[in-house]
Amino acid sequence: MYLCPQPTTLKLEKGMLYFPVGEMPEVKKTKPATLFEKESYRIIIDENGVLIEGADDAGLYYGELTLRQIMLNYRGCLPYLYLYDEPRYSYRGFMIDPCRHFFTVDEIKRMIDGAAYFKFNKFHFHLSDDQGFRAEIESYPLLTTVGSVRPSSNFGRGENDENPYGGYYTKKELREIVEYCKERHIEVVPEFDIPGHTTSVIAAYPELSCKGEKIEPKTCAGIFDDILCAGNDDTYKLIEAVIDELCEIFTGKYFHIGGDEAPKSRWRECEKCKKKLSDLGLHTMDELQGYMVNTFADYLKKKGKKVICWNEAIRGGNVDHDNVTVALWSEKTNKTAEWANSGNPVIAENFTPYYVDYPYGMHPLKSVYMFDPEGFKGLSSLGKASIKGVESPIWTEYVRDFDKMCYQCFPRWMAVAETGWNGAKNKNYQSFLKSAEFFCDILRGMGINPAPKKDWDVLPANRVADTVGFFKNTLTKKAIKQFLHIEE
Ligand code: ACM
Ligand code: ZN
Secondary structure: OOOOOOOOEEEEEEEEEEOOOOOOOOEEEEOOOOOOOOOOEEEEEEOOEEEEEEOOHHHHHHHHHHHHHHHHOOOOEEEEEEEEEOOOOOEEEEEEOOOOOOOOHHHHHHHHHHHHHOOOOEEEEEOEEOOEEOEOOOOOOHHHHOOOEEOOEEEEOOEEEOOOEEOOEOHHHHHHHHHHHHHOOOEEEEEOOOOOOOHHHHHHOHHHEOOOOOOOOOOOOOOOOOOEOOOOHHHHHHHHHHHHHHHHHOOOOEEEOOOOOOOOHHHHHOHHHHHHHHHOOOOOHHHHHHHHHHHHHHHHHHOOOEEEEEHHHHOOOOOOOOOEEEEEOOOOOOHHHHHHHOOOOEEEOOHHHHOOOOOOOOOOHHHHHHOOOOOOOOOOHHHHHOEEEEEEEEOOOOOOOHHHHHHHHOOHHHHHHHHHHHOOOOOOHHHHHHHHHHHHHHHHHOOOOOOOHHHOOOOHHHHHHHHHHHHHHHOOHHHHHHHOOOOO
């Protein structure tokens, strides 16, 4: 039977339940006290009909989703069966970046539909970056009137557009997305990425950078030196105001404060940043970033929120807040392993293989499917237990439209969903492939066009060529081979 993700336990029994083709059988739903794992559910089909038992509303919702998937395998009848299902991880996330390229509310909803179908329960919405600020903030209106529009787009690889490019979500639209997700038992995790990746914020409020110079939202991909000044009280005021307004809309448990790729060159030369460092008795600029994380983790805790930050944000070694979850995307130090080994929560969002904006030649479907979120180097048994889930992002520097987004994400997000629900044990790639093919047809019916099967697992001999094409002239062939761990 084709199901995705695979259920924890499925026993087919003798006998069939018949009902009119095209109709739903009558389904009884209950929430018995015997089910206690969050999001868990049971489906029992026998001579009495169909019974879905859920531990909670999410469990009942997932039970119904699974029943619908089972029904796709049969016509006018269902086999008697017993099914019990519970997720391995409480955090099963997908991320969308509408900053590099903007996506309409309807397009975002279609992606949510696709992810919800495979039982993702967290939508990480990356609302701010160098190339555009995408959420209406009433107390700082220039964030959208100025910060949401870049003068042109020069991402390369065929895009060189001299026209201004912009877009943002109004509060009404953001609320609509939150509501849409709620109906699908998905929490929206908003991200305000600080202190780096903030060119669009500085374009709106130049006085908040160390140099105070007027700049424009970026028109190309990259990591940029101008970041928010950590020694300016007004920086903290703006961040608090954005958090306040976003928390009114995004009513879930988590808030993401970014923290990736924040070069410290400006801070090192800035009198205000140096004074702040010295006043706090800190020694390194990474510690100053850690101070910002602690500050906003505290601020958000008072609002009843948990904080997520990218793994670089804890490099200073002084993030000590019990309210912080680290999103591990690219780690060259032992900091994230130490963090997890001390019992602090981590989400596995590893560049290899979960960054689905990269080509299938680089991150083939099989590598996404086989990935073990607990396989990260240096994890103790407590460290492994600290992995709270998985997340896969679609960054959009080179994803200019909805069709390209669908191609990059599906079926790879089905593979992520499998691991999010079942962990890395008991994998069977051949069986997954059959389900993936089956559900790609269903996705097409939902207006989502996944990559064709021939692209899913690029032959090893063709992986370098596929990846060279993606990087064009930006990386040497040798560097790409190292990237892919392909020996000369
Ligand atoms: C990231 O990819 N910079 C989190
Ligand atoms: Zn500064």
